[in-house]
Amino acid sequence: MELRQLRYFAEAARLLSFSEAARSMCVAQSTLSQQVRQLEDELGVQLFDRQSHSVTLTEAGAEVLPYALRTICEADTCRARVADLASLAAGELNIGVTYSFSPILTETLVEFTHAYPGVKLNVFYKPMAEL
Template sequence: MELRQLRYFIKSAELLNFTVAAHNLYISQSTLSQQIKQLEDELGMPLFDRIGKRVRLTEAGSQFLPFARLTLSDAESGRAVIDDLKGLKTGELRIGVTYGLSTLLTPVLVQFSAQYPEVKIIVEFGTSEDLLDKLKSTRVDFLLSFLELQDNDMFISQRLYESPLTLVVHPSNPVADKKSIAIKDLKDIPLVLPAKGFHTRHFLNQALAENNVQPNIKMELNDINTLLQLVETGNFCTIMTVAAAKGRQTLKTIPIKGLNVISQASITWPKDSYRKKAALVFTEMIKKQMK
């Protein structure tokens, strides 16, 4: 049984599509199928039911999956220990970041890269839920997000700071001169909002429903950079955390009375897994950035 076979099996189990899994692993589908078959032969049981072009986990596959993940995680931890012994002269740092924290991340990336130029940094942007799946499967070392997690058997979170939701506008927008607005006024303001898969959008929707407000939503986007560019035209406003808008000097924030939503930024780690030195150094830089 080889680690690459476990990696191939885990990816295939997550996607339930050999073609897509092979593409994500940068291998041919025939190579993937061959390695999965060899793993099944060694275990003496099929891990997947093949139904035409579709696959699904067998009972054996479902039972084997958590052990495969644990084995791969332990192997990655072992590799991280060896890399740390080299004194941050080599290795990789894989960071999962929700879009709203990109402005926090950028200066720390510059600082870390200047101090440890031999460490390769891989940044994965996405929604909190998507990134949590990547943390679960050890595709990132830690996660920066606004996801409010209770410590459990799989994850442990450290709070960074709190940031309220606010109206974000360009100075040329008609509402830009207001010191604050009421939540009911959102029905008259053209808005571009983060898509519904975003953590802040979920809590925004709850607050709007509780106040019986139908916002004037013109667009929904899953790309925060494009969303903010639209706001910079002066034609639209958006609602996001104060921290997310912090890096845009061309924009201003306006408090929304009645919208009492506070997002908590946090660092989330896999519980009981080895924390590589590069990750610990990076997260300490982030904490100092917030002081």
């Protein structure tokens, strides 16, 4: 089972048309149909009842759809989270400072937290010998 197959399945289920789903996904209709067929083969069930110009979900298709949508959403969330980490828009930053340096750093830390709200900032105040 591939994420691409789940995306094609979900789009065809949304539009109730392989042709429209293929157009929406910018792929050939034959490609979309083939990928949905492979998904059906792997699952061992028919997901759609096919008519000449439209499709309807089978009972199995209606059962699979929420799982497919949830999987797609989780994959998209994962991709976005990794992109945030790669661009330093998310994550965790640990900073150790001396007590005497803290007044200077305060304004910078406030600016940083506004600029990078997805980054958890941990500031540790210690004597120089412990840093």
